[in-house]
Amino acid sequence: MTASSSVMVSLRGISKSFHHDHVLRGVDLDVRRGRVCCLLGRSGAGKSTLLRCINMLETIDRGLIRVDGELMGHRFVGDSLHRLPERLLSKQRAELGMVFQRFNLFGHLTVLENIVTAPVRVRGESRQQAEARARDLLAHVGLAGREGYYPAQLSGGQQQRVAIARALAMRPKVMLFDEPTSALDPELVGEVLAVMRDLASEGMTMIVVTHEIGFARQVADQVAFMDDGRIVEQGPPAQVLGAPEHESTQAFLSKLVS
Numbered sequence: 001m002t003a004s005s006s007v008m009v010s011l012r013g014i015s016k017s018f019h020h021d022h023v024l025r026g027v028d029l030d031v032r033r034g035r036v037c038c039l040l041g042r043s044g045a046g047k048s049t050l051l052r053c054i055n056m057l058e059t060i061d062r063g064l065i066r067v068d069g070e071l072m073g074h075r076f077v078g079d080s081l082h083r084l085p086e087r088l089l090s091k092q093r094a095e096l097g098m099v100f101q102r103f104n105l106f107g108h109l110t111v112l113e114n115i116v117t118a119p120v121r122v123r124g125e126s127r128q129q130a131e132a133r134a135r136d137l138l139a140h141v142g143l144a145g146r147e148g149y150y151p152a153q154l155s156g157g158q159q160q161r162v163a164i165a166r167a168l169a170m171r172p173k174v175m176l177f178d179e180p181t182s183a184l185d186p187e188l189v190g191e192v193l194a195v196m197r198d199l200a201s202e203g204m205t206m207i208v209v210t211h212e213i214g215f216a217r218q219v220a221d222q223v224a225f226m227d228d229g230r231i232v233e234q235g236p237p238a239q240v241l242g243a244p245e246h247e248s249t250q251a252f253l254s255k256l257v258s
């Protein structure tokens with residue numbers, strides 16, 4: 001297998017309960033390097049929880065997560081799994097960029113500070129290097145010249161593009177997006193999707209929870225449909241969106257068009 005077709009994110013048997021609520025029921029998923037996987041499903045299906053588990057913002061009850069071949073959150077000692085200490089967890093977490101529905105920028109910091117803080121503190125980059133990269137990234141997301149603005153002085157679409165630049169500043173191997181456009185006014189959705197489309201064409205591996213079916217159809221290499229804590233159907237967009245086999249996928253898609 002060539003490097004370009006190797007698996008970047010591998011999930012095996014991921015299970016997670018909150019009290020007695022079994023939210024993830026054995027999720028298996030492979031996303032290849034440089035590919036885009038769109039994750040769809042009705043509200044409460046477990047999509048956000050799955051992303052939060054991949055990013056280790058939630059602990060899993062069972063299963064294995066690998067990113068670029070590396071086991072996340074745990075190591076094997078003989079046959080038994082041991083949770084990694086927090087110091088190593090945050091190092092692994094830095095490999096994954098996450099963009100949330102609500103931009104989660106630090107309101108008291110300028111755009112530039114929002115972007116440079118983590119690379120300097122977590123990655124140990126020099127301030128000069130981090131600032132130069134932040135300026136490049138801002139230009140890349142169409143926000144050159146906004147370095148000194150505060151989040152409240154930007155539109156939602158601009159804030160979300162800053163959030164994407166901030167995640168990219170950590171040089172992640174994978175970008176996770178949780179409904180990145182669903183809190184935006186309709187006229188601002190396109191500019192954020194355009195940045196995501198560029199990222200995909202540059203070869204970033206992405207897992208995107210979205211209700212933007214047009215984006216999934218055009219940009220995704222793979223669509224996975226979740227229902228009640230399981231991936232019930234997955235494949236190329238033309239197959240899953242064009243000719244869904246599972247009843248819940250059909251019901252979900254028919255509601256979107258009507």
Ligand SMILES: Nc1ncnc2c1ncn2[C@@H]1O[C@H](COP(=O)(O)OP(=O)(O)OP(=O)(O)O)[C@@H](O)[C@H]1O
Nearest residue numbers: 018019021023041042043044045046047048049050
């Ligand atoms: N921290 C938590 N404590 C308890 N239950 C939780 C927690 N987080 C999520 N859940 C429950 O897990 C289930 C799945 O939630 P999740 O947020 O993953 O769904 P989702 O597919 O992202 O839905 P949506 O499309 O509405 O964002 C829901 O029933 C939710 O109430």
Ligand SMILES: [Mg+2]
Nearest residue numbers: 047048049178
């Ligand atoms: Mg969600």
